[in-house]
Structure formats: C-alpha cells, structure tokens
Amino acid sequence: MKTINDFNFKNKKAIIRVDFNVPLDENFNVTDATRIEAAKQTIDKILADGGSVILMSHLGRPKGVEEKYSLKHILKTASDILEVPVQFASNCVGVEAKTASDQLQAGQVLLLENLRFHAEEEAGDMAFAKELASLGDIYVNDAFGTAHRAHASTTIIAQFFPTEKCFGLLLAKEIESLNKVLKDSKKPVTAILGGSKVSSKITVIENILDKVDHMIIGGGMTFTFVKALGGKVGNSICEDDKQELALEILRLAKEKGVQIHIPVDVVAADDFSATANTQIVDVREIPDGWEGLDAGPKSLANFKKVILESKTILWNGPLGVFEIDKFANGTIELGNFIAEATANGAFSLVGGGDSVAAVKQFGFEHKVSYVSTGGGAMLEMLEGRVLPGIAAILE
Ligand code: AMP
Numbered sequence: 001m002k003t004i005n006d007f008n009f010k011n012k013k014a015i016i017r018v019d020f021n022v023p024l025d026e027n028f029n030v031t032d033a034t035r036i037e038a039a040k041q042t043i044d045k046i047l048a049d050g051g052s053v054i055l056m057s058h059l060g061r062p063k064g065v066e067e068k069y070s071l072k073h074i075l076k077t078a079s080d081i082l083e084v085p086v087q088f089a090s091n092c093v094g095v096e097a098k099t100a101s102d103q104l105q106a107g108q109v110l111l112l113e114n115l116r117f118h119a120e121e122e123a124g125d126m127a128f129a130k131e132l133a134s135l136g137d138i139y140v141n142d143a144f145g146t147a148h149r150a151h152a153s154t155t156i157i158a159q160f161f162p163t164e165k166c167f168g169l170l171l172a173k174e175i176e177s178l179n180k181v182l183k184d185s186k187k188p189v190t191a192i193l194g195g196s197k198v199s200s201k202i203t204v205i206e207n208i209l210d211k212v213d214h215m216i217i218g219g220g221m222t223f224t225f226v227k228a229l230g231g232k233v234g235n236s237i238c239e240d241d242k243q244e245l246a247l248e249i250l251r252l253a254k255e256k257g258v259q260i261h262i263p264v265d266v267v268a269a270d271d272f273s274a275t276a277n278t279q280i281v282d283v284r285e286i287p288d289g290w291e292g293l294d295a296g297p298k299s300l301a302n303f304k305k306v307i308l309e310s311k312t313i314l315w316n317g318p319l320g321v322f323e324i325d326k327f328a329n330g331t332i333e334l335g336n337f338i339a340e341a342t343a344n345g346a347f348s349l350v351g352g353g354d355s356v357a358a359v360k361q362f363g364f365e366h367k368v369s370y371v372s373t374g375g376g377a378m379l380e381m382l383e384g385r386v387l388p389g390i391a392a393i394l395e
Contacts (some may be wrong), residue, residue, distance in 0.1 A: 001175065001394070004042055009051025015136025016168060017153045017389075019373075020057035020074060020111075020142040024036050035145075036081050038373065042168035043082055043109065044140045052104045053057045054136050054152050057090055058116040058146070065117045078111060086111050090225040093118065093131040098242055101135040109198045115153050127302050133160035142168025144374035147389030158392035162379070165393050168225040170373075173257070175390060177370040178381050182211055183187040185389060186311035192303075192334065195317030195354060199325065204316070205249055209256050214306050218295055218319040218330070225250070225262050233282030234268065235291040238282075261306055261350040265328060266360030267320070287288065293319030294320030295330035300384045307337040308344070314381070315368075316352040322361075332362050339367035 004014075018039045023031045030036070043053050055078075064070040072088055079086045089097040092112035102108050103212070112135075115121040120128035129152035133139065139161040141147070146154045158165050167175070181189070189212045192200055198221045209215070217225060219239040227233045228243035229250075253260045266283050268290040269276035280296045281287070295303070307313060315338060319330035335358070342348045349371030350359050359365050372378045380387060 001172065002173045002250070004045055004166055004168055007138060007164075007166060008048075009046045009049035009138065011106060012049075012051045012137045013054060013101060013135070013215070014046045014051055014055065014140050015054045015132065015157075016046075016140040016378050017056050017143045017157075018057050018168075019145040020055070020071065020078070021145065022074060022077075023061050024073055024359065028068070029041070030074055030077040036078055038144055038170050040082060041285035042140065042170060045169070046140075047084070047107055047109070050106045052106055053109045053384060054101055054104065055109065055111045056087075056115055056132065057111075057143070057165055058121065062114060063115050064119075069114055069116070071111055071114050075111065083110050084108060085377050089113060091117075097135060098210055104326045108192070114201065114292075115151075121152045124150050124152050126152075126156060128152045129156035132158050137164060139165040139166075140168050141389055141393055142170045143389070144171050144174040144372070144377050145256060146377070147374065147387045148377040148385070148389040154389040155392045158395070160384055167390075167393055173370070173391075174372060174374065174378075177372065178378065180347050181312055181314045181340055182208075183286070185211065186347065188213040188310050189312040189314075190214040190216065190310040191314045191316075192218065192307075192319075192323070192338075193214040193221065193317055193321045194331075195352070196220040196237060198224045198246060201244075201317070202245060202249075203383040206252070206381055208314070208382060209249075209252055211259050212258055212314075213260060214259045214299050214310065215253065216306065218263055218299075218303075218334075219317050223264070223292060224265050226283050229284075232286055234286035234288055236266075237291070238284055243388055254304050259306075261302060262318075263292075263295045263299035265298045266300065267329070269293050269296040269327070274326060280311065285342050289308055293324075294327040295334075300330060300333050303334065307334075307341050310341055311346050313338055313341060313346055313348040314382075315350045316349065316355055316379070318354055318358050322354075322358050328362075335359060335364040335367075336363055339364055352377070
C-alpha cells in the first residue's frame with residue numbers, strides 16, 4: 001500500500017482529492033473544520049518536501065453551479081488551518097485551473113472550485129478526469145468519505161498516473177484501522193451493532209459473522225429479533241418482514257460459532273419523547289402502548305463482560321435513542337466499557353454517522369483507538385466490498 005511517505009514531492013505538484021465537504025452556517029462560516037484539520041498532515045508533508053499542492057473536493061450536493069456550494073467560502077478557514085494562503089481557481093477545470101496550476105510554486109497551495117459543479121464528476125467522466133489529472137504530477141487520494149464512489153476525482157483519475165499515485169495519511173490510517181478489525185484482528189473480536197433498523201445493517205451483519213467471536217445487537221434492531229423469537233415488543237420499532245432474516249442470522253451465527261448478545265431488559269417508555277414515563281422491563285414482555293428505547297441494566301452488565309474480555313472491538317450504531325437524555329444511558333455506558341477495554345490494550349474502532357456523533361457528544365473520541373470518518377465508505381468496507389477509490393490506487 002503506497003502512501004505519500006513513499007514519495008519525495010520536491011518540485012512536484014500533488015493533486016489531492018480531499019474531503020472538504022464541511023458544514024457551513026447561513027453566513028457561509030465553517031461550523032466544523034474537522035475534515036480540513038484531518039487533511040493537514042498530508043498537505044504538510046508534501047509542502048515540507050518542497051512540493052506544491054492542488055486540492056480538489058466536493059461540497060454538498062449542488063445541481064450545476066450553485067453559489068452557496070462554492071468552496072471559496074472555506075478559503076479563510078483552510079488558510080488558517082494550513083498556515084499558508086490558499087489560492088483559489090473558480091473552476092476546477094479549464095484555462096483558469098490550468099494557468100493557476102502552471103504558476104504554482106513550491107510551498108504553495110491551490111484549491112479548485114467544487115468538483116460537483118460539473119455533472120462529469122459523479123458520472124466518472126473520462127475526459128473530465130483526464131483534465132483534472134493534467135494539473136498535477138502525482139495523484140493522492142485522502143478522501144475516505146467518497147472512496148466508495150467511482151467518481152472522476154476519486155477513482156477514474158488514478159489511471160492517468162500509472163505509478164505516481166498513492167494514499168494520503170488520513171485514508172491510509174482508515175484502511176489500516178479497518179484491516180485491524182477485518183483482517184489481522186486479535187481475538188476475541190466483538191462487533192457491536194446498534195441503530196434503528198436491521199434492513200440497513202443486514203449486509204454488514206452477514207459479512208462480519210465470519211470475522212467475529214461475539215456480536216452485540218442493540219438499538220432498534222433488538223425488537224425484530226425479540227419478536228421473531230416469540231417475545232412481546234409493544235410499540236417498539238420492529239421490522240415484521242425481517243423476522244425470518246433475524247432467525248436466519250441467529251442460525252448462521254450458531255453454525256459459525258459466533259455468540260450473539262441481545263438486550264435482555266430495556267428502558268421502556270409510554271411515548272417517544274423527553275417527557276415520557278419510563279420503566280425497566282424484560283425485553284420479551286414490553287407492555288402494549290410502551291416501546292423499548294434503550295438497553296436496561298442487566299443487558300449492560302452482560303455487554304460489559306463481553307467487551308472487557310475482547311481484544312478487538314468494532315462499534316457502529318447507538319444502543320438507544322441517545323439524542324434524548326433519558327435514553328442515552330446505554331450508549332454512554334457502552335462507550336465507557338469500550339474506553340475501559342481500550343485502556344486495557346484492546347483495539348477499538350468506532351464508525352458510522354450516529355456512533356461518531358455519540359462518541360463526540362459524550363467525549364469518548366480520544367478514549368477509543370480510532371474513529372472512522374467515512375460513514376457510507378466504512379459500512380461498505382464492513383460489507384466486504386472493495387471500494388473503487390482504494391482499488392484504483394492499488395491497481
Ligand atoms: P442508524 O442510522 O441505523 O445507525 O440509527 C441511528 C438511530 O437509531 C439513532 O437516531 C437512534 O435514536 C435510533 N435508535 C436507537 N435505538 C432505538 C430504539 N430502541 N428505538 C428507536 N430508535 C432507536
């Protein structure tokens with residue numbers, strides 16, 4: 001796996017696909033610069049070598065050219081974080097981009113306008129990719145969030161750099177961390193899958209059954225399993241058409257020697273709200289009119305035991321409706337168990353949109369081994385798919 005550390009960028013122009021798809025407020029101020037900060041290490045190394053940097057990214061989902069999605073809005077923030085004045089080309093292809101790149105000197109950084117102002121980007125257009133490629137000497141992909149897309153800048157462009165292509169440090173770390181879970185994992189391996197629906201996680205569950213010793217299933221998915229096993233789930237979220245599938249997963253797990261752990265008790269509420277009445281009940285006996293919105297204390301004690309015995313831990317999806325304080329305890333406790341296991345030497349990887357939000361909200365970010373930034377891309381890797389953006393560099 002070639003990374004930027006395998007190249008010397010002296011007098012070279014690196015064209016880097018970054019993920020600067022950052023949130024902006026109504027005045028176009030960047031409200032969370034994490035993604036720009038995350039790209040700094042890659043950019044710094046190239047500049048320190050005596051190279052120059054051309055950055056390309058998308059921002060939002062524009063339909064054609066839409067001012068509000070212009071990357072010019074992030075120029076100041078990017079310049080502050082990168083500690084160099086970032087130049088800007090108001091079109092990612094064409095004469096302006098070409099001239100700006102031709103004039104770029106060692107130590108300088110150029111940001112290209114939003115790639116998605118051109119439909120050719122998402123279409124993976126060859127001519128468009130070739131034009132982007134003509135701007136740089138070495139292609140670097142450092143955008144994990146879009147690595148599962150075969151877009152012009154994430155995948156197609158790589159073929160114009162038969163050998164001069166590599167991963168940025170951020171993307172390399174993502175791949176390495178996921179491989180620590182999926183390939184060279186230390187046993188016992190435990191996957192914790194929460195969130196709302198079985199249907200959105202089913203492919204992940206099926207693929208990782210081959211790689212784990214324990215699987216904790218929590219969140220809204222719980223109730224599809226419980227009902228399939230003959231329990232009463234009241235008003236809990238439940239996918240009736242996925243009950244057969246739930247039983248099939250349990251059967252497969254048994255066959256593969258994977259222990260499945262499902263909540264045995266839950267915090268049930270008489271309403272999906274912060275003012276609901278709550279009670280702890282057996283997960284198989286949720287009264288009519290009540291719904292399970294978080295894992296109960298017995299379940300958490302069971303999960304704790306499994307997690308503290310694990311050497312590799314993967315966490316995707318909250319154990320309850322953590323957005324409401326009353327139902328956040330299970331997710332917070334789970335984070336505590338994972339933090340404790342990590343402190344004891346386990347490798348822990350957290351990923352997927354909502355678990356990342358939970359980890360940040362409750363301050364576990366630095367107590368786990370790695371927090372993955374690419375929700376969709378990470379799920380696709382967990383599903384066992386080869387991501388086109390990664391394959392294009394490895395080819
Ligand atoms: P996902 O996007 O599939 O990871 O689901 C995350 C969402 O699942 C969060 O917004 C949680 O509030 C929600 N969730 C977790 N547990 C439950 C539950 N028991 N009932 C309903 N929603 C839940």
